[in-house]
Every structure is written in structure tokens, then in C-alpha cells.
Amino acid sequence: MAYSSEKLSEEKVFKDPVHRYVHVRDRLIWDLIGTKEFQRLRRIKQLGTTYLTFHGAEHSRFNHSLGVYEIVRRISDDVFRGRPEWNDENRLLSLCAALLHDLGHGPFSHSFEKVFDLDHEYFTQAIILGDTEVNKVLRRAGEDFPKKVQEVIAKTSKNKLVISLISSQIDADRMDYLQRDAYFTGVSYGHFDMERILRVMRPQEDQVVIKHSGMHAIEDYIMSRYQMYWQVYFHPVTRSAEVILTKILHRAKDLFQQKYAFKLEPxxxxxxxxxxxxxxxxxxxxxxxxxxxxxxxxxEEDSILRDLCCRFMDRNLFKYAEFDPAKEYKKLAELSRLFEKVGLDPEYYLVVDSSSDLPYDFYRPGEEEERLPINLQMKNGDIRELSRESSIVEAVSGKRRTDHKLYYPVDVLRDNSTNPKIKKQIRELLEISERM
Structure with missing residues (x-):
């Protein structure tokens, strides 16, 4: 029997709080899960610093990757199977791409990437194609199979249908993380009727489409995503923790370049x-x-690195103020000057952080990022883009929301044992209450 079609003698299951069970019958999938590169995902949190805001958010990229795999398994085995537009030869490729799509995430994911100018998608592909256990397992299904999986994740594959299962505006990745993150943070925003969405998904030559009768479930999904971004993913306390995390890494990098003598060499x-x-x-x-x-x-001897690490480990985070960079740049310059006077380096202690999200959009010619739209299949078989049929989706389509905040250490600014007059000026500019 060919390795790519080999089944386990007995089905393996993972108990899962979101999908109840994750089912594994394929030898290839089971072997991939056992690789050291995939097991590493147990030690990478799905939501980075969010556990400092929502204490239940301790789940890992490992949990999420299994969840994405399970959704794609259900689509391929239960929803698409037997349909003329679906080629069963795509099944294993889809399952592997779903399982491995987040393989290259680093510690604290996006915050870490920004500091060191890295891209987790690049490392996902490099792990799949490199001298790794994952690559060795994939090659057993065919010498060109790792390349096929990599091309799906890179979105360069000719198989657009498989790409849309893993990466589109309604894909298995988003459907898992919205529900999983809602479950572990304890919020209600991320819940939507996934069972209904799976039932109305249909394969086409170049992407998954949705039966028109399921439009309301899609509307609910899009609004769930919108709420999760602003209530959970962009929560200002989480962003404060990310600011301190990134500043720790920046400081360590700067000290290294200055040939600082670390007590613990990094x-x-x-x-x-x-x-x-x-x-x-x-x-x-x-x-x-x-x-x-x-x-x-x-x-450490360095006071900035020492202080920032203490803040992160003890959750003594920065406070924040609403901030408009376009209108308040003079205020920021004045605050930077005053921070220096009281011995606070504004590079590390006065930080503007911005968040931005586009809930839904359709392809607009000339734009840098091509966004695959969600298409509805009408009763007569015609294909219509979602926002043309849904007034709810039309209301948020193409509307990017951006939020800016200014982060600072309020405990230092309230300590009047040194520089009380200047700190009072700073508090007035930041509108910090005099009450503790």
C-alpha cells in the first residue's frame, strides 16, 4: 500500500473543547503530528500576550493547527466528497496544508516578527522544504509532495480551490481561531453557526462558494470576526503587554550591538x-x-532591560491614552522632551501603538493585497459577491478601522519623590488623574 493512502490500524482521536473530537485516520497525518517541528507548537501560545488580559487564553498553536485540520477533514470527507467539482486527490494535500499552515510561528508570534523583521509564513515554508522531520515525512508521500504543500501555503499553487480552504475570507483557519479564541478567553463574540456554514459550502473550480440560503450564517461569522478583533485581539491591555515585550527585545538587541556584558548571555x-x-x-x-x-x-545591570522585564513578568503594564498622531504630533514631541528630563527614555517608555482591521472586502483592481471575496451561489446557479446581496456586509465592506494609543508608565509619573513639577506637567498633558 502506498504511504499516501495508508490508514492507521485504529483511528486516533484528540479530545477537543471546540470540535469535541479531532479524528486522525491517515498514517501521514499521524506521523506529521509526531514530528519535533509540529510538537514545538505546543510551546507557542495561540494568542501571544493575551493571557495577561484574559487569563484563560493559554491555548497553543498546536491546539489551533489540529482544529484547522479537523475542519478541512470534515469539509473534504463529509461535505465535498462525491461532488463532481471536488477531486479526492486534493484531500491529503488539503489536510497537510491545514495541519502545517502555522508551523513557522515564533514565540509571541507577530510581536516577535516585528522586532526581528521575520515572516512566519516564510519559516513555515522553509520548515516544509528544509532538512526537517516534517519534510522527511512529506517526502514519503512523493518527492514533490513537500513542494505542493508549500505552494498551497504560499498561495502560488495552481490549485486555487485548496488554497481557498486554508486562506480566504472564510477559511478553516479563521473558523477555528474565532471559536477557539472565544472559548479560551471566555467571551461570547466569536461564536457563530459553523455547522450551518459547512453544510452550505460548495466546491468550484477556483474557490469555495456558499449557497445563498446560508447567507445569514456568513453575516453572523463576519460580525463575530469584527467583534473579536476589537474586543479581544486589539484589547488595549494586551497591546500594552506587546509594547513592553517588543521593547524588551529591542533593548536586548541594542545592548548586544553595544557589546554590553550580559550576566546571562543571550x-x-x-x-x-x-x-x-x-x-x-x-x-x-x-x-x-x-x-x-x-x-x-x-x-541585569542595565536599568531599562531590568525594569521592562520586571514589568512584563509581574504584569505591571503601561497605561494608555487615546492618541491621534495626525493632530497630536506636537504634544508627542513635548512629552518626549519632558520624559527625557525626568530620566525616562521615550524610546522605551512613551510608545505609540496602532491597530487596524478590515472586516471584509472584495477585490479592487490596483490594490496591493488581493482579497478573495466570499461568493454566493444563487438558486439559478449564478455567482454573486456577498456584499452585493447582504446589506449588513455592505455596511462594513472596505471600511478599515484604525485605532492609536499612547502607552506610558503611570506608576513612575505619579511618584513625586523626584522631579515633581515636570511630572505634574506630564500628567496634565496625558490627563492622568491625580488620584491613585
Whole structure:
């Protein structure tokens, strides 16, 4: 029997709080789950610093990756199977791409990427194609199979239908993380009728479409996504933790470049500081290692690194004020000057952070990012773009919402044992209440 079609002697199941069970029957999928690169995802939180805001948000990229796999398995095995537009030869490719789509996430994901100018999608593809256990398993299904999986994740595959299952405006990735993140944060926003959506999905040559009768379930999904971004993903406390996290990494990198003598040498970060990151270096780093350094750096001689690490580890986060960069740039310059006077480096202690989200959009010629629209299949077989039929979706379509906040250490600014007059000026500019 060919490895690609080999089944386990007995089905394996993972108990899952979102999908009840994750079912594994394919030998290839089971072997991929057992690789060290995939097991590493147990040590990468799905929501980065969000656990400092919503204490239940301790779930991992491992949980999520299994969930995306399970949704795609259900679509391919239960919804699309037997339909003339669906080729069963796409099944294993879809399952592998779903399982491995987040393989390249680093510790604290997007915050980490910004500091070191990295791209998790690049590392996902590099792990799939490189000298790794994942690559060895995939090659057993065919020498060109790792390349096929990589092309789906890179969105360069000719198989647009499979790409749309993994990456589109209504894909298995989003359907899992919205429900999973809502479950673990304890909020109600991310829940929608996934069962209904799966029932009305239909394969076409180049993408998944939705039966018109399921339009209201799609509307609910889009509004759930909108609420999750602003109530959970962009929560100002989570953003404060991300600001401190990124500033710790920036400070450590700056000190390294200044040849500062660390008490605990950041050996795991050397290649990141130098911009010479290999796949081997990358997969060795996870959140447990990063937090170990943060714990130890609380005893460093450098006061900024020490203070920021203490703040992160003890959750003594920065406070925030609403901020409009276009209108308040003079105020920011004045605050920076006053911060320097009281001994606070504004590079690390006065930080503007911006968040932006586009809930739904359709393809607009000339734009940098081509967004695959959600298409409805009408009763007569015609295809109509979702916002043309739904007034709810039309109301949010193409409307980007952006939010700016200014973060600062309120505890230092309220301490009048030093520079009381200047700190009073700062508090007035930031409209900080005099009450503790």
C-alpha cells in the first residue's frame, strides 16, 4: 500500500473543547503530528500576550493547527466528497496544508516578527522544504509532495480551490481561531453557526462558494470576526503587554550591538540579533526559552532591560491614552522632551501603538493585497459577491478601522519623590488623574 493512502490500524482521536473530537485516520497525518517541528507548537501560545488580559487564553498553536485540520477533514470527507467539482486527490494535500499552515510561528508570534523583521509564513515554508522531520515525512508521500504543500501555503499553487480552504475570507483557519479564541478567553463574540456554514459550502473550480440560503450564517461569522478583533485581539491591555515585550527585545538587541556584558548571555538570540536566522535556530526558540531570559534579565545591570522585564513578568503594564498622531504630533514631541528630563527614555517608555482591521472586502483592481471575496451561489446557479446581496456586509465592506494609543508608565509619573513639577506637567498633558 502506498504511504499516501495508508490508514492507521485504529483511528486516533484528540479530545477537543471546540470540535469535541479531532479524528486522525491517515498514517501521514499521524506521523506529521509526531514530528519535533509540529510538537514545538505546543510551546507557542495561540494568542501571544493575551493571557495577561484574559487569563484563560493559554491555548497553543498546536491546539489551533489540529482544529484547522479537523475542519478541512470534515469539509473534504463529509461535505465535498462525491461532488463532481471536488477531486479526492486534493484531500491529503488539503489536510497537510491545514495541519502545517502555522508551523513557522515564533514565540509571541507577530510581536516577535516585528522586532526581528521575520515572516512566519516564510519559516513555515522553509520548515516544509528544509532538512526537517516534517519534510522527511512529506517526502514519503512523493518527492514533490513537500513542494505542493508549500505552494498551497504560499498561495502560488495552481490549485486555487485548496488554497481557498486554508486562506480566504472564510477559511478553516479563521473558523477555528474565532471559536477557539472565544472559548479560551471566555467571551461570547466569536461564536457563530459553523455547522450551518459547512453544510452550505460548495466546491468550484477556483474557490469555495456558499449557497445563498446560508447567507445569514456568513453575516453572523463576519460580525463575530469584527467583534473579536476589537474586543479581544486589539484589547488595549494586551497591546500594552506587546509594547513592553517588543521593547524588551529591542533593548536586548541594542545592548548586544553595544557589546554590553550580559550576566546571562543571550545565546539563543545571537542569530536573531545579527539578522542571520537559520531554520535550525528558529525552531530551537519557543516561549518557554524567551520567558526564561526575561526572568533572568530582571537581575541585569542595565536599568531599562531590568525594569521592562520586571514589568512584563509581574504584569505591571503601561497605561494608555487615546492618541491621534495626525493632530497630536506636537504634544508627542513635548512629552518626549519632558520624559527625557525626568530620566525616562521615550524610546522605551512613551510608545505609540496602532491597530487596524478590515472586516471584509472584495477585490479592487490596483490594490496591493488581493482579497478573495466570499461568493454566493444563487438558486439559478449564478455567482454573486456577498456584499452585493447582504446589506449588513455592505455596511462594513472596505471600511478599515484604525485605532492609536499612547502607552506610558503611570506608576513612575505619579511618584513625586523626584522631579515633581515636570511630572505634574506630564500628567496634565496625558490627563492622568491625580488620584491613585
Amino acid at each position: 545565546t539563543h538570540f545571537y542569530s536573531f540579533f545579527k539578522g542571520e536566522v537559520t531554520v535550525e535556530d528558529y525552531v530551537k526558540l519557543d516561549e518557554s526559552i524567551v520567558l526564561y531570559y526575561f526572568q533572568m534579565w530582571q537581575e
